[in-house]
Amino acid sequence: MSRYEKASHVYWRCQYHIVWTPKYRFRILKNKVGRDVYRCIQVYCEQLGCKVVELNVQVDHVHLVVKIPPKLSVSKLMGALKGKIALKLFSKYPYLRKNKLWGNHFWQRGYFVDTVGINEEIIRRYVRHQEKEEVQEQAQLTLQ
Known part of the structure; x- marks a missing residue:
């Protein structure tokens, strides 16, 4: 299997690592909301x-x-x-819209993006295991 995708007149491999957050970095993407975000992205x-x-x-x-x-x-x-997911979440979970802090915006304005090149496996591993690393950091902070 080739590392490259093929269209009618082009071979390409444009791969990106993108990170974005909910407004005010609220810890809202858990349980059903998180699963819906996951499915919507797919x-x-x-x-x-x-x-x-x-x-x-x-x-x-x-x-x-x-x-x-x-x-x-x-x-x-x-x-x-970000637009489609926000609309879907606000319609499926009306309680999200009630919080006046949202201002009808679910996501922060910006996002982080980086091209994935030679260090693809390192980035993929980081994304895959990021939650474990975050839990370990939190455990260490609570012990101190």
Whole structure:
């Protein structure tokens, strides 16, 4: 299997590591909300022709390693993901909209993005095991 994707006139491998957070980094992405965010990312990425390589939804942020076709920009993907997911969550969980702090925005304005190149396996491992590392750090902080 080739590392490259193929379209009609192009071979490509545009892979990105993207991280974004809910507004005020609220710890809201747990239980059903977190599972819905996970499913929505999978579905919307597939609809846009993107391939999810790694995905990890933490309680206060999302890590995504994704292959994006050259015809689609990272900002378009993020606009679509964050917009559609927010609309879905606000309609499915009306209590989220009641919190005046949201201001009808579920996500923070920005996001982090980095290209994945030679260090792909390191980044994928980090995304996969990020929750374990965070739990260990929290345990060490409580012991001190």
